[in-house]
Amino acid sequence: MASDLRSSEWYSGDARNAYIHRAWMRRGAPASAFEGRPQIAIANTASDLTPCNAHLTEVAQSVKNGIYEAGGIPLELPVVSLGETQVRPTAMLWRNMAAMATEEMLRANPIDGVVLLGGCDKTIPSLLMAAASVDLPAVVVPGGPMLTGTFRGEALGCGTDVWRLSEEVRAGTLSEDQFLRSESSMIRSRGHCNTMGTASTMALVAEALGTVIPGLAGTPAPDSRLLEAAHETGRLAVELVAADRRPSTLLTAASFHNAIVALAAIGGSTNAVVHLLAIAGRLGIELTIDDFDRIGADVPLLVNLQPAGHYLMDDLQRAGGFLAVLREVRDLLDPTALTITGRPLVDYLDEARIWDPDVIASRANPLLPAAGITVLRGSLAPGGAIIKPAAASAHLLKHRGRAMVFDSIEDFRARIDDPELDVDEDSVLILRGCGPKGYPGMPEVSNMPLPKKLLEKGVRDMVRICDGRMSGTAYGTVILHVTPESAAGGPLQVVQTGDWIVLDVRNRRLDIDVPDAELAARVPNDATVNGYANPRRGWERLYIDHVLQADQGADLDFLRGASGSKVSRESH
Numbered sequence: 060m061a062s063d064l065r066s067s068e069w070y071s072g073d074a075r076n077a078y079i080h081r082a083w084m085r086r087g088a089p090a091s092a093f094e095g096r097p098q099i100a101i102a103n104t105a106s107d108l109t110p111c112n113a114h115l116t117e118v119a120q121s122v123k124n125g126i127y128e129a130g131g132i133p134l135e136l137p138v139v140s141l142g143e144t145q146v147r148p149t150a151m152l153w154r155n156m157a158a159m160a161t162e163e164m165l166r167a168n169p170i171d172g173v174v175l176l177g178g179c180d181k182t183i184p185s186l187l188m189a190a191a192s193v194d195l196p197a198v199v200v201p202g203g204p205m206l207t208g209t210f211r212g213e214a215l216g217c218g219t220d221v222w223r224l225s226e227e228v229r230a231g232t233l234s235e236d237q238f239l240r241s242e243s244s245m246i247r248s249r250g251h252c253n254t255m256g257t258a259s260t261m262a263l264v265a266e267a268l269g270t271v272i273p274g275l276a277g278t279p280a281p282d283s284r285l286l287e288a289a290h291e292t293g294r295l296a297v298e299l300v301a302a303d304r305r306p307s308t309l310l311t312a313a314s315f316h317n318a319i320v321a322l323a324a325i326g327g328s329t330n331a332v333v334h335l336l337a338i339a340g341r342l343g344i345e346l347t348i349d350d351f352d353r354i355g356a357d358v359p360l361l362v363n364l365q366p367a368g369h370y371l372m373d374d375l376q377r378a379g380g381f382l383a384v385l386r387e388v389r390d391l392l393d394p395t396a397l398t399i400t401g402r403p404l405v406d407y408l409d410e411a412r413i414w415d416p417d418v419i420a421s422r423a424n425p426l427l428p429a430a431g432i433t434v435l436r437g438s439l440a441p442g443g444a445i446i447k448p449a450a451a452s453a454h455l456l457k458h459r460g461r462a463m464v465f466d467s468i469e470d471f472r473a474r475i476d477d478p479e480l481d482v483d484e485d486s487v488l489i490l491r492g493c494g495p496k497g498y499p500g501m502p503e504v505s506n507m508p509l510p511k512k513l514l515e516k517g518v519r520d521m522v523r524i525c526d527g528r529m530s531g532t533a534y535g536t537v538i539l540h541v542t543p544e545s546a547a548g549g550p551l552q553v554v555q556t557g558d559w560i561v562l563d564v565r566n567r568r569l570d571i572d573v574p575d576a577e578l579a580a581r582v583p584n585d586a587t588v589n590g591y592a593n594p595r596r597g598w599e600r601l602y603i604d605h606v607l608q609a610d611q612g613a614d615l616d617f618l619r620g621a622s623g624s625k626v627s628r629e630s631h
C-alpha cells in the first residue's frame with residue numbers, strides 16, 4: 060500500500076526533498092508516521108466567528124482517535140469558515156472562496172484523504188465543492204443541530220421565530236421588551252440552527268448524497284452519539300483511501316436523484332437547489348433546476364419541522380431520524396446510489412422506524428401530497444425561478460396583481476412602512492439587484508417583510524419576487540432565484556411599479572402582462588443600475604466578473620469541474 064499513497068510522493072525515499080517534508084513534520088511523530096500510513100486531513104470549519112461550528116474542534120478529536128486507531132495519521136486543517144449570521148454582505152459571497160481555498164490546500168498538501176467537518180449553512184456546501192474538485196477520498200461529519208430552546212413555555216425555532224416574532228412586534232401584537240427577552244433563549248446549546256433551515260437541510264442532503272455515514276446526519280451537536288460517529292468516520296476515512304473511494308467514483312446522477320427526493324420529503328431549504336447545482340457542476344454531472352421539479356415535485360412532505368411545520372431537529376431525531384423518513388419514500392429512491400461505506404443508501408432503511416408520527420408522517424398520511432420545489436418560467440423569468448409551494452399560501456399560488464418595485468434592499472427598507480405606499484394585499488412586491496452579481500452574492504432577502512399597514516390589517520402573506528435567495532428558515536409565497544438576475548440584464552431590470560404580474564404555480568408560469576415589444580424597448584432606470592455593486596478590486600471584483608447565475612449554482616465559471624489531486628511541481 061505504501062508506495063500507492065499520494066503522500067508517499069512527499070515522504071518516501073532518501074532524497075533531500077523527502078527529508079525536508081518529513082523532518083519538519085516529525086515533531087514527536089514516530090518514524091512509522093511517514094512509512095505508508097494514510098495521511099488524513101480533517102478540514103475543520105470551527106471558528107469563534109462561526110458559532111454554529113465552534114464545537115467542531117472537539118468533534119475533530121474523536122475523528123483523530125478513529126484515524127489513529129485505523130492506522131492513519133490525522134492532520135487537522137483549519138479552513139475558511141462562514142458564520143451565516145455574522146458575515147457581510149452575505150455568507151454566500153464567500154462560499155466559492157471557501158471552496159476554492161479548501162480545494163487548493165487539500166491539493167497542495169501531502170494528504171491521502173479528508174474528513175470534512177461542517178455545520179452552518181455554507182460550510183458543508185463549500186467543503187463538498189472542494190472535495191469534488193480535488194477528488195480525494197472524502198467523508199462528511201455534520202456538526203449537528205442545537206437543542207431546542209424555550210421561551211415562556213414554548214419552543215423557539217432558530218431563525219423562523221425571529222422572523223415570526225419580529226413581524227408580531229411590527230403588527231403590534233408583541234411588545235419590544237418581550238421580543239428582546241426571547242433573544243437569550245433562542246440558542247440553547249452548541250450546534251447549528253434547529254429548524255429545517257439550510258444547515259439542517261444540507262446535513263441531511265449530504266447524507267442522501269451518500270457522503271455521510273448513514274444515520275449520522277441530524278444527531279444534535281451535544282449528543283454523545285455525534286462523537287461516537289465522528290470516531291467511526293475517522294476509521295472509515297482510512298478505509299476510503301485503501302478502497303480509493305473518491306467523489307468521482309461515489310457521486311453519480313443517482314446520488315443527486317436521491318438528494319432531490321430527500322430535499323422534498325424533509326421540506327428542505329430552497330438554498331439546497333443552488334448548492335446541489337454547484338456541487339454537481341464540480342463533478343460534471345448534468346443537473347438542472349428542472350430536475351428538482353421533475354424528480355421532487357410530487358414527493359410528499361413527511362417532516363413536520365419549522366419553517367413549514369411545527370417541530371425542530373431534536374424532535375426529528377427522537378421521532379426516528381432521517382432514515383425513517385427515507386424509508387417511507389424508498390420506492391422513489393435510486394437503489395443504485397452508493398454511500399461512503401460502499402453499500403447502497405437503500406440498504407440502511409430496513410431497521411428505521413417512525414416513533415412519533417406527529418413529527419415524521421407516514422407515506423400513507425403525508426403532511427402534503429406534493430412538497431418539492433416548483434420551477435417557474437415566463438416573461439419575468441426566462442431562465443427560471445423557484446418557489447416552494449409547501450411554504451407558500453394556497454390562495455396566492457394563482458395570482459394577478461400590480462407590481463410594487465424596489466431597486467435595492469435599502470430602497471425597500473426606506474419605503475415599505477410608508478403609510479402612503481400604494482400597496483394592498485393583492486400587490487406583488489418585487490425586489491431586484493439582489494442576484495449573484497448585483498448585490499453581490501445573492502443574499503437572503505427575498506422574503507421581504509410585509510408593509511406595516513397591511514400587517515396591522517391582518518395580512519400575513521403576499522406574493523414576493525426577487526433575484527436573491529431566501530433563508531431556509533423563512534416562509535411565505537416567495538419567488539426567488541429569478542434568472543437572469545436584474546444586474547445580468549434580465550427582464551426584472553425593467554419591470555415597473557404598476558405592471559400587472561401573473562403567477563400561475565400549477566402551470567409553472569411567471570409573467571409580466573406587458574407586450575413583448577414594449578418590454579424590449581424599456582431601458583433600466585439610473586436608480587436601478589446604480590444599485591448594482593461595482594467594486595474596484597479584490598474578491599468581490601473577481602466574483603462579479605465570474606459568477607454564474609443561480610440556475611448554475613452561482614459558482615464561478617472557472618471553478619466548475621475538477622482538477623484532481625495532482626500537483627505540478629515540487630516546492631524545492
Ligand code: FES
Pocket residue numbers: 111142143144178179180217218251252256258
Ligand atoms: Fe449557523 Fe443558522 S446561523 S446554521
Ligand code: MG
Pocket residue numbers: 143180256257258530531532
Ligand atoms: Mg440561513
